[in-house]
Amino acid sequence: MIYALIDKEGLVFRGLSIKEFSQKIQRLNIPIAQYRNKIGSLSEKKEDLLLIRQFYHGKLIINDCIELIDYADGLHVGQEDIRQYDDDLALAVKYIRKKIGSKLVGLSTHNKEEILEANQLNLDYIGLGAYRGTQTKSDAKVLGSKALELAKLSKHSVGLIGGVKLTDKFAKQITYKVIGSDLYEN
Numbered sequence: 576m577i578y579a580l581i582d583k584e585g586l587v588f589r590g591l592s593i594k595e596f597s598q599k600i601q602r603l604n605i606p607i608a609q610y611r612n613k614i615g616s617l618s619e620k621k622e623d624l625l626l627i628r629q630f631y632h633g634k635l636i637i638n639d640c641i642e643l644i645d646y647a648d649g650l651h652v653g654q655e656d657i658r659q660y661d662d663d664l665a666l667a668v669k670y671i672r673k674k675i676g677s678k679l680v681g682l683s684t685h686n687k688e689e690i691l692e693a694n695q696l697n698l699d700y701i702g703l704g705a706y707r708g709t710q711t712k713s714d715a716k717v718l719g720s721k722a723l724e725l726a727k728l729s730k731h732s733v734g735l736i737g738g739v740k741l742t743d744k745f746a747k748q749i750t751y752k753v754i755g756s757d758l759y760e761n
């Protein structure tokens with residue numbers, strides 16, 4: 576299943592609008608998408624979420640910004656970002672769940688230790704990567720085929736991220752192909 580990444584900086588860099596990309600992923604019947612904007616203001620992010628909602632009707636996940644959960648179907652947090660709630664990840668997820676209720680919660684993972692830790696948490700899915708190198712996150716450690724073995728350790732659904740392409744085929748341990756750049760170009 577495809578999980579689209581709506582990365583504001585990536586879209587701007589390629590001269591694509593949120594409206595155009597939202598329409599595209601709706602046409603492709605992509606069931607879940609994550610909006611990520613690491614540098615925008617809270618008001619800009621809210622405007623973008625409202626715009627996405629006009630043209631895209633699948634599940635919409637907000638990256639890191641719990642303040643805007645009312646405009647999304649879930650929250651995805653990174654390893655550093657989750658710790659802003661508590662250094663004890665079980666308490667951090669408990670706090671997030673209290674704030675967002677039954678909406679989706681995803682957590683980025685990069686290695687065996689983080690996956691095993693995530694297995695103890697009340698999550699809906701993990702993001703695992705990077706599968707391949709990307710221009711978006713040049714500092715990401717590339718896991719390659721090791722990611723497919725690591726995914727088997729997760730008790731949660733796994734979204735493989737980082738250079739994933741539409742044409743990639745994975746075994747059942749990968750629930751979501753998290754795709755950004757390849758969707759911008761195709």
